[in-house]
Amino acid sequence: MSLLSLFINAGLSAGGAVICYRLILDYIPIFIARKMYGNDQCKVSNAPVPEPMGVICAAVYLIVMFFFIPFPFYEWIGLDTFPYAKLLAILSGLISISTAILLGFADDMLDLRWRHKLLFPTLSSLPLLMVYYVSGNSTTVIVPTIVRHLVQPFVALPITINISFIYYIFMGMVIVFCTNAINILAGINGLESGQSLVISASVSLFNLVQVYRFGADETSQGFWHHIISLYFLLPFTACTAVLFYFNKYPSRVFVGDTFCYWSGMTLAVVSILGHFSKTLMLFFIPQTINFVYSIPQLFHLVPCPRHRLPKYDPESDTVSMSVAEFKKSELKTLGSIFITVCRSIGMLRVEEFEKDGEIYLRINNLTIINLVLKFAGPMHESSLNQLLMLIQMLSSCLAFFIRFYLASLFYDIVE
């Protein structure tokens, strides 16, 4: 029955994709008439590009999900054994997703303050975490074999440890990280939608593999965890694929913060409902590297310019690293240590020069996009996005390798 629902879900997703395609074409002139557009900073022409088009796809996504909800529960309707906890899981996930979409759209329209942007996803995930709690879901983690062997002489560790509320803090952090990670790794045509597409397709593949492995026992919790994730991810992947089609070079639409929050929250929600939040982090390797590399600028240890997009050269129609310039004397100690370390391992281009008798530093902006350009040199925007997509796909391969091969080296039990 669950598999039949999955086929229905796939069918509805395909329908959703067609509707997305038509609605996007429909709403492009409306967005422009309402002055909801941005200008592409890496193009010669300054034509308006409608933004945030993500809201259209997000609305279609919600409708597909609303339509779909009855199907997985059809066989239980009217029975005393109705799986309330499962319906609760889906509804709590949808609440978090729909409020994330609302937050994103409000952010696109209003440029919300940072503290409001961090507070809202945390609060909107409360229903999700509460449902996780009352459904008696496990907060137990498995202790890696190697750790147990290492501390064996001093203290006998159990195979599993119940970390209780720390697990909830971890899940809360996953939500905040995911809703912001895609937003931070952005700025060139097709990047936001492309990376989300690769991640959601990879996670779907991971779910399918697990569904196949658990398939022998359709009533097992593990089977349900990956089925529910697919219920959420197939429509998301379908709608995002259409959005990517319009968003890739040369962008006919921009996705907006709406899309980034929607996408991040959807991935966070499925990882929590599906009990694979640690595995999800493996699919976010480029985003994690980008976030860690950005920290000095995000927390102002190193001066941060308004925009950190790559620099466009209209002559050669290529993009190259953008830079930040500042007085060496203004640098904080931590920033100075960071620059020294990164420079020595080749992760940062640093130039010193003198102006008006003072020593200035010029460094590339701290994003993974600029880092790629540092190694690969200036290139066409389209090639740059393809290169970044390739990195994202290689990360997914690495994630599968770690999850299915390496994990068995560290853990006795790997499902």
Added chain:
Amino acid sequence: MSLLSLFINAGLSAGGAVICYRLILDYIPIFIARKMYGNDQCKVSNAPVPEPMGVICAAVYLIVMFFFIPFPFYEWIGLDTFPYAKLLAILSGLISISTAILLGFADDMLDLRWRHKLLFPTLSSLPLLMVYYVSGNSTTVIVPTIVRHLVQPFVALPITINISFIYYIFMGMVIVFCTNAINILAGINGLESGQSLVISASVSLFNLVQVYRFGADETSQGFWHHIISLYFLLPFTACTAVLFYFNKYPSRVFVGDTFCYWSGMTLAVVSILGHFSKTLMLFFIPQTINFVYSIPQLFHLVPCPRHRLPKYDPESDTVSMSVAEFKKSELKTLGSIFITVCRSIGMLRVEEFEKDGEIYLRINNLTIINLVLKFAGPMHESSLNQLLMLIQMLSSCLAFFIRFYLASLFYDIVE
């Protein structure tokens, strides 16, 4: 325990009101900077008024609800008797409300097409209706005693009839009606927020009366139905009161479609979760009259101008009826009948005049606002709103009278 939760809910609502007040002040300049404002057409000055400020209050409302959810369930956490159906009811209501807010905000920003505006609330209420269905809620209606007595000689009617899926169609229509009714009765300072405030306060009072009456048996379904309605309505009333403070004459903010959808959906949701959707309609008497009176213009049986707001006279600082002018020959048959009937019972001012050898008609626009002005004559915008609020309050008194006194004449069983 439920009553303790209700006190906590009231406390959180008060907190929400304070936050609304501060956030509105905070965001007024941001809305204006982002060009999200309207111009007040009934004022001499043309100062920009931020719109749609309803989205701020709606966001605070959602946060208050997310915070509140754990409290009513605290005593059951970890127990096998956890009331899943009750938590499901709350979550399904919140999904419908949050998608209504999203729809409203998108409508304010994008001027959505009519078919999208009607489709989306219908679909977003699917989870709500599905939860109603799987929770084994009744679709049985009581046959009025008088009807039973009248048809007794011909056919013996039972005391109750299960109308099954017709009940779901009725609930779906309640949702579509409520989400649009407040939007249609709008256009002068404080009207949208004021009418919603009166309705939500009246429904809350109705719930409190019922909670008091059912109070002897806290485990009864009836008790829970009115408690859950209060859980949703107290924060709504608190946030709306603050919004009304800013929205009343002279408006410092406009509420936008966001507010109208949010408000209508919240009221529809509580009436469905609380099983009093028929009673709710009694509190919507002015909106129902306004809708019925508007039908000829909404369905273009009579020509409908772009705006139907009252006409502002800067000389006297008053507003008076606005009118529609059209050739008599262009009138459709149904429209012609409507005009004849309404004119004969004094519900319409009709003037005939000749221009360029053709007979023209001039009628007042078909809204309850213009109807009030027809009877009461031109008046100050502030007085007009007070008069409309008074009508709304009298309707609430009438609703209580019908519900608690008249109903017992028609039904044997009135809870």
